[in-house]
Amino acid sequence: MTEQPLTFEAIAAALGSGWRTANATRMVSIAYAGIFTMIGAIIIGALIAAGRTPFVVSAAGAFMLIGPAILAGFFAVARKVGAGGTPSFAAVAGGFASASASIWVIALVCALLFMIFITDVAILYSYMVGVDPVFPRDMLPTPDNVMSFMFWGLVSGAVIAFMLFAISAFSVPLLCERRAELVEAVVTSVRIVFRNLIPALGWAILLSAATIGSILLLPLFPLVLPVMAYASHALYRAVLPAAD
Numbered sequence: 573m574t575e576q577p578l579t580f581e582a583i584a585a586a587l588g589s590g591w592r593t594a595n596a597t598r599m600v601s602i603a604y605a606g607i608f609t610m611i612g613a614i615i616i617g618a619l620i621a622a623g624r625t626p627f628v629v630s631a632a633g634a635f636m637l638i639g640p641a642i643l644a645g646f647f648a649v650a651r652k653v654g655a656g657g658t659p660s661f662a663a664v665a666g667g668f669a670s671a672s673a674s675i676w677v678i679a680l681v682c683a684l685l686f687m688i689f690i691t692d693v694a695i696l697y698s699y700m701v702g703v704d705p706v707f708p709r710d711m712l713p714t715p716d717n718v719m720s721f722m723f724w725g726l727v728s729g730a731v732i733a734f735m736l737f738a739i740s741a742f743s744v745p746l747l748c749e750r751r752a753e754l755v756e757a758v759v760t761s762v763r764i765v766f767r768n769l770i771p772a773l774g775w776a777i778l779l780s781a782a783t784i785g786s787i788l789l790l791p792l793f794p795l796v797l798p799v800m801a802y803a804s805h806a807l808y809r810a811v812l813p814a815a816d
Contacts, residue, residue, distance in 0.1 A: 573751065573752075573760075573812055574812070574813060575760075575764060575811060575812060576810060576811050576812070576813065577768060577811075578764060578765075578767075578768035578771045578772055578775075578807070578811050579768070579771055580771050580774060582771075582807060582810045582811065583771060583774065583775050583778070583803075583807060585806070585810065586803045586804070586806040586807035586810060587799075587803045589802065589803065589806035590798075590799045590800065590801070590802035590803025590804075590805075590806055591799050591802075591803075593649075593650055593653055593798075593802040593805075593806070594795075594798040594799045594802055596653055596659075597649050597653060597659040597798070600649060600659045600660060600661060600663075600664065601646070601649065601659075601794075601798035601802075602794045602795065602798065603661070604645055604646070604649075604661070604664055604798075605793065605794035605795075605797040605798055606794045608635075608642065608793070608797070609790060609793045609794045612632075612635070612787055612790060612793065613790055615631055616628050616631065616632075616787075616790065619631060620707070620708060622705070623704075623705020623706055623707055624697075624705070624706065625706050625707055625708050625710070625711055626697070626701055626706055626711075626718045626721055626722055627693070627697060628788070629722050629725065629726065629784075629788070630689075630690075630693045630697075630722070630725040630726070630729065632783075632784045632787035632788055633725070633726060633729040633730075633733070633780075633784055634686055634689055634690060634693075634729065635783060635784070635787060636729070636733045636736075636737075636779075636780055636783060636784070637682055637685050637686040637689055637729075637732065637733060637736055638682050638683070638686050639682075639783065640678060640679075640682055640736065640740040640744050641678065641679040641682045641683075643744050643745075643748070643801055643804065643805075644667040644668045644671045644675060644744070644748050645663075645664035645665070645667045645668065646664075646667075646798060646801035646802060646805065647667055647744075647745055647748045647749075647801075647805050648663045648664060648666055648667025648668075648670070648748070649663050649664060649667070649802075650801075650802050650805040650806070651667075651749075651805075667748060670748075670750075671747055671748045671750070672747040672748070672750050672753075672754070674747050674753065674754035674757070675744065675747045675748065677754055678739070678740055678743065678744055678747065681736070681739065681740075682736065682740075685732050685735070685736055688732065689728065689729055689732050692728055693725045693728065693729070696721060696724060696725060696728070697721060697725075700717050700718075700720055700721040700724075701717055701718060701721050702717075706718060730780075733776075733780065734773075734776060737765070737772075737776045737779075738761065738762050738765040738766070738772075739758055739761060739762060740761065741761050741764070741765060741772070741775075741776075741804070741808075742757070742760055742761035742764050742765075742808055742811065742812060743757035743758045743760065743761040745804075745805060745808040745812075746760065746761070746808075746812070749814075751812075751814075760812075764811060764812075775807070779800055779804070782796055782799075782800055783796065783797065783800060
């Protein structure tokens with residue numbers, strides 16, 4: 573398949589495309605993203621109620637490890653709109669049904685990395701913060717040990733997240749469209765990321781910052797997630813254009 577360079581110009585164009593697609597599919601996109609917003613609200617509420625407020629940032633970062641597993645629905649909506657169709661929840665479900673079965677291997681990798689990260693962060697929390705409850709009122713000013721925990725938790729998550737980004741950034745859409753088998757899709761994705769390392773890092777940082785930031789400001793999440801998901805699809809189409 574033909575590969576085009578991954579550039580900052582392509583990223584900017586993809587963001588514009590993601591914004592337009594999100595606006596054109598507002599009801600379906602917000603409703604689909606709302607499912608994960610509700611789950612996030614429950615998790616964040618439970619952590620705060622249990623006095624584990626510093627863990628909220630790590631929990632938000634952990635979404636980056638499972639995010640690739642939900643993209644098939646967004647990508648199917650983007651294809652539907654691109655073909656001039658009307659998006660619906662049937663398109664979201666059809667995205668998973670029509671994708672290669674190998675997409676579930678990527679989902680299992682996401683789940684494994686998620687469990688590794690959560691276990692590591694939980695151990696880090698027990699050593700650095702301890703068992704005493706920390707509620708939102710205790711975060712201003714933020715204690716030094718809590719700041720250290722959040723910093724090292726994000727560093728640990730960033731390393732794991734970049735590994736998953738390199739594996740999944742282009743393999744997931746390839747598998748969703750059945751343009752490659754699992755090994756070829758993963759190799760292609762890793763090759764593109766490392767061949768265009770600086771723009772790829774920029775895109776990964778922007779994607780992470782927008783997603784984690786919108787989770788921490790949770791009402792923004794159902795608005796931001798579709799834009800970034802559709803931008804990811806547009807960037808994939810720019811770097812790996814479909815054959816005529």
